[in-house]
Amino acid sequence: MKLLGQAKDLISEIDIFWDNISRSALVFRAGLNNYLDGKIERFQSDLKDIRKLESDTDSKRREIKYKLYSHMLIPESRGDVLGLLETTDNVVDSIKKALLQFDIEKPEIPDLLKEEFKELAQLSVNTVDEMVLASRAFFREISIVNDHINKVHYYEHEADKVEEELKRKAFNLEIITTLSWKVQLRYFVERLARVSDEAEAVCDRLSVYVIKRSF
Amino acid sequence: MDTILIFLSSGLFLGWSLGANDAANVFGTAVTTKMLKFKWAAIICSIFVIIGAVIGGAGASNTLGKLGSVNAIAGSFTVALAAGLTVFLMTRLKLPVSTSQAIVGAIIGWNFFSGLKTDISTLTKIVYTWVLCPILAAIFGFILYKFLITNIRRSKIHMIRIDQYTRIGLIFVGAFGSYSLGANNIANVMGVFVPVSPFKSINIAGFTFSNMSILFFLGAVAISLGVFTYSRKVMTTVGADIFRLSPLDAFIVVLSSSLVLFIFASEGLKAFLISYGLPSFPLVPVSSSQAVVGAILGIAIAKGVKNLNFGVIGKIGVGWVLTPFISGVITFIMLFFMQNVFMQKVFL
Numbered sequence: 049m050k051l052l053g054q055a056k057d058l059i060s061e062i063d064i065f066w067d068n069i070s071r072s073a074l075v076f077r078a079g080l081n082n083y084l085d086g087k088i089e090r091f092q093s094d095l096k097d098i099r100k101l102e103s104d105t106d107s108k109r110r111e112i113k114y115k116l117y118s119h120m121l122i123p124e125s126r127g128d129v130l131g132l133l134e135t136t137d138n139v140v141d142s143i144k145k146a147l148l149q150f151d152i153e154k155p156e157i158p159d160l161l162k163e164e165f166k167e168l169a170q171l172s173v174n175t176v177d178e179m180v181l182a183s184r185a186f187f188r189e190i191s192i193v194n195d196h197i198n199k200v201h202y203y204e205h206e207a208d209k210v211e212e213e214l215k216r217k218a219f220n221l222e223i224i225t226t227l228s229w230k231v232q233l234r235y236f237v238e239r240l241a242r243v244s245d246e247a248e249a250v251c252d253r254l255s256v257y258v259i260k261r262s263f
Numbered sequence: 264m265d266t267i268l269i270f271l272s273s274g275l276f277l278g279w280s281l282g283a284n285d286a287a288n289v290f291g292t293a294v295t296t297k298m299l300k301f302k303w304a305a306i307i308c309s310i311f312v313i314i315g316a317v318i319g320g321a322g323a324s325n326t327l328g329k330l331g332s333v334n335a336i337a338g339s340f341t342v343a344l345a346a347g348l349t350v351f352l353m354t355r356l357k358l359p360v361s362t363s364q365a366i367v368g369a370i371i372g373w374n375f376f377s378g379l380k381t382d383i384s385t386l387t388k389i390v391y392t393w394v395l396c397p398i399l400a401a402i403f404g405f406i407l408y409k410f411l412i413t414n415i416r417r418s419k420i421h422m423i424r425i426d427q428y429t430r431i432g433l434i435f436v437g438a439f440g441s442y443s444l445g446a447n448n449i450a451n452v453m454g455v456f457v458p459v460s461p462f463k464s465i466n467i468a469g470f471t472f473s474n475m476s477i478l479f480f481l482g483a484v485a486i487s488l489g490v491f492t493y494s495r496k497v498m499t500t501v502g503a504d505i506f507r508l509s510p511l512d513a514f515i516v517v518l519s520s521s522l523v524l525f526i527f528a529s530e531g532l533k534a535f536l537i538s539y540g541l542p543s544f545p546l547v548p549v550s551s552s553q554a555v556v557g558a559i560l561g562i563a564i565a566k567g568v569k570n571l572n573f574g575v576i577g578k579i580g581v582g583w584v585l586t587p588f589i590s591g592v593i594t595f596i597m598l599f600f601m602q603n604v605f606m607q608k609v610f611l
Contacts, residue, residue, distance in 0.1 A: 056428045062423075122426045123297035124509060129422075187422045 054119045061112050062187065066180050068105045069136060072098060073176035076143040076243065080169045083150050084162045087128050095147050102138065104145045106149040108236060109133045128257040132183060135253055139246045146239040155232050158223055171207040172243035175200050179247040182254055187262075193258050197251045204248040267461045270336045273344035275485040278452040280350055281317030281362050282312070283491020284497055285448065286552045287521065289440035291498040292513030293433040301495050307434065308373075308441040309487035315445025315528075316453075316483035317476050322530040322546030324450035324457055324475070329385045331370040336357065336459040338377070338598065342369040343455055344587055345594035349586060360586050361550030362451040364393065368587030370455065372594030377610035388545045393583055396523055396549040397576075403519035404561025411515065412565075429510045436514060440521035447528035453482035512562055517590045520554035553579050574581035 079094030112133060116126045157165055182196035218224055218233040290304035332531060333339045346365040353360035367389055374381045415425060462474040472480075508516060526544045536543040556579060563571055598609045 055421075059421050059423050120297060121423060125422065125426075188419045189416075191416060238604045 054203045058115050066107045066184055068101050070180050072101045072140045072143050073173045077169050077173045098144050098147055101138050102212055105140050109137055131253055135250045142242045149239055155236050168210045168240045171203050174203040175244040175247040179250050181185045197255055200248055200251045207241050207244040211237055217251045270340040272432050273340045274453050274456055277347040278482045278485030279341050279489040281448055282486035285444055285491035285551045286494040287497040288555045290437050290518055291509050294498045296510045298430050298433055298510045305357055305490050307438050310488050311438045311441035312445035312485040312486050315442035316479040317450035319446030319528055320449035320479045323528050323548045325455040326547050327450050327454040331374040332458045333455045334458055334611045335608045338373055338456040338609035339459050340375050341597050341601045341609055342594055344596050345369045346590055349590040349593055352515055363548040363550050364586035365590040366451045368590030369594040372591035376598040389547050390543055392547040392549055397553045398520050400523045400554040400557030401561035403522050404558035405565045406516055407515045407519055408562045408565040419494050421541055429514050432514045436518045440517045442519045442522035444551055447524040449479045449482050449583055453478045516555055516558040517560035523554045533572055553599040
C-alpha cells in the first residue's frame with residue numbers, strides 16, 4: 049500500500065511540474081504584451097510571477113529527483129525522466145531571463161515591429177504548449193507523443209522565419225537610427241526566439257526517449 | 264544416518280547448483296533491473312521452491328521413476344553425482360546444459376549399466392516434452408505480450424503506475440515461478456532417491472509428511488541454499504547477457520516460463536484436463552532456462568524484432584542430444600568405479 053501511495057504522490061508532483069511550465073508560457077505572453085502595450089505595472093507583476101514559477105519549478109524538479117531515487121521508482125527510465133525535467137527547466141529559465149532583460153534594458157520597440165514581436169512570442173508559447181502536451185503524453189500515452197513533437201517542430205520553424213524577418217527589419221528600417229539600437233533589437237528578438245529553441249531541444253530528447261520506451 | 268547423508272550429498276549438490284542457476288531465471292531480471300532487492304527475491308524464491316517441491320513435486324518424479332527406478336542408494340548417489348558433474352563440466356565448457364537433461368541421461372546410463380531396459384515410451388514422452396517446452400513458452404510469451412501491451416496502450420496508465428504494477432506483478436509471478444520450479448525440478452534433484460528413500464513418514468500437527476515429502480523438502484532446502492549463496496552472481500550475468508529485458512518483458516517471460524513449468528508438473532491440472540476429456544500434458548521435469556529462451560523469442564516475434572538470433576534455438580537442440588549423452592557416459596564410468604573400486608552395490 050505504501051508503494052502505491054508513493055506512486056500517487058509522485059504522479060501528482062510530475063503533473064504540478066507540467067502545470068508550472070504551461071503557466072510560465074502564459075505569463076511570458078502576457079508579460080511581453082503588457083510591456084509592448086506600455087502597461088508597466090502589469091508587466092512588473094508578470095515578472096514577479098515568472099520568478100516565483102521558475103523557483104517553484106526548480107524545487108519541484110529536485111523533489112521529483114529525490115523521490116525517484118530514494119523510492120527506487122522506474123529504475124530503467126528515471127534517468128530519461130530526469131533528463132527531460134532538467135532540459136525543461138531551461139525553457140522556464142529562458143522565459144525568465146527574457147522578461148528580466150526587458151525590465152533591465154527597457155528596449156524601445158518601434159510600433160512598426162510590435163505586432164511581429166507579439167507574433168514571435170505567440171509562436172514560442174505554442175511550441176512550449178505542444179512540448180508540455182508531448183511530455184505529458186510520454187508518461188501516459190506514448191503513441192501520441194510524436195504528433196505533438198511534430199507540431200513543436202512546425203511552430204519552431206515558423207518562429208525562426210519571424211525571427212529572421214524581424215532582424216532584417218531591425219537593420220534595414222530607417223527609423224531605427226543607431227547601430228546600438230539595431231543590435232539591441234536583434235538581441236531581444238533572439239531572446240524571444242530562444243524560448244522556442246529550448247522547447248525544441250526538449251522534444252529532441254523526448255523523441256529519443258520515446259524510441260527507447262516503445263514496447 | 265551419516266551414510267545416508269553422504270549418499271544424499273550428491274543430490275543436495277545438484278539441488279544447490281539448480282538453485283544457484285535457475286533462480287536467476289525466475290528473479291534475475293527483477294533484481295538486475297532494480298525492481299526488487301536481491302534479499303527479498305531470495306527469500307520469496309526459497310519459500311516457494313520449498314512449497315512447490317513438497318506439495319507438487321510428485322508428478323514429474325513419477326515419470327523419472329518410470330524411465331528407470333534406481334534401486335540401490337549407492338546407484339542413486341552416483342546417478343545424481345554424474346548429472347551434477349555433467350552440469351558443472353558443460354557450464355565450464357560454456358555449452359548449453361539443463362539439469363533435467365543431465366539427470367535423464369544419467370538414469371539411462373544406470374539402466375545400461377544394470378542391464379535394465381529403458382522404457383522407450385516414457386523416454387519418447389520426455390524428449391517430446393523438452394521440444395514442446397520452449398515452443399509452448401514462446402506461444403505464451405507472444406500471446407501475453409500482445410494482450411498486455413494492447414491493454415496498457417488502451418488504458419493510458421501513468422508510467423509510474425505501470426512501474427508499480429509491474430513491481431508487484433514480478434513478486435507474484437516470481438513466487439509462482441519459484442513454486443513451479445520447485446514442483447517441476449525437484450524430480451531432477453531427488454527423483455532418483457525416491458525408490459531408495461531411507462526416511463519414514465512423520466506426523467506434524469495433524470499433517471502427515473511422506474518419506475518422499477521429506478526427501479523433497481531436503482532437496483528444496485539445498486536449492487534455497489544455492490539461491491542464497493550463489494544465484495546473485497548468476498543473476499548479474501543473466502542481466503548483462505544478450506537479452507536486455509525491460510521489467511514488463513521480464514514479467515511476461517517469468518509468467519510464460521512458469522506456466523510451462525507448472526503445466527508439466529501439476530497433477531491437479533492434469534486430472535482437471537482429463538476429467539473434461541481434454542488432452543493433458545505429461546508430467547516431466549523440463550528446463551527452466553529453455554522455457555525462458557522460448558518466452559523471450561515469443562516476445563521478440565511479437566515485437567517484430569528483425570535479425571532474431573536463431574542460433575540460440577540451435578544451441579538448445581544441441582543440448583537435447585549432447586547433455587544426456589555425456590551424462591549417460593559419465594554415469595556408466597562412475598558406476599563401474601563405484602562397483603569395482605569402492606565395492607558398493609549400485610543396483611539390485
